Amino acid sequence: MIEQELYMAEKKKLSLEEAMEKLEKIVAEMENDKLPLERSLKLYEEGVKLVALCSEQLEAAKRKIQILQNGKNGEIELVDLEGSDGE
Numbered sequence: 793m794i795e796q797e798l799y800m801a802e803k804k805k806l807s808l809e810e811a812m813e814k815l816e817k818i819v820a821e822m823e824n825d826k827l828p829l830e831r832s833l834k835l836y837e838e839g840v841k842l843v844a845l846c847s848e849q850l851e852a853a854k855r856k857i858q859i860l861q862n863g864k865n866g867e868i869e870l871v872d873l874e875g876s877d878g879e
Contacts, residue, residue: 808853812846818839818842822836822839
């Protein structure tokens with residue numbers, strides 16, 4: 793079932809929330825002590841892909857974060873949040 797969801801996810805870009813939900817399902821399934829090794833490896837691989845997707849989306853969001861700040865002449869200007877350039 794998780795593989796089918798991930799296949800569909802590749803067809804459309806998952807939101808961060810959807811990717812996190814799928815990661816939670818993978819973790820829950822991997823916590824099963826009787827899970828075959830092959831299945832565990834497949835779930836791990838899918839989890840790594842989802843983590844990369846989440847990380848990519850979080851970094852993109854971090855770059856977009858901006859705050860409104862009063863400019864020199866009383867105008868409102870958009871200023872990048874300190875540290876949002878990947879530092």
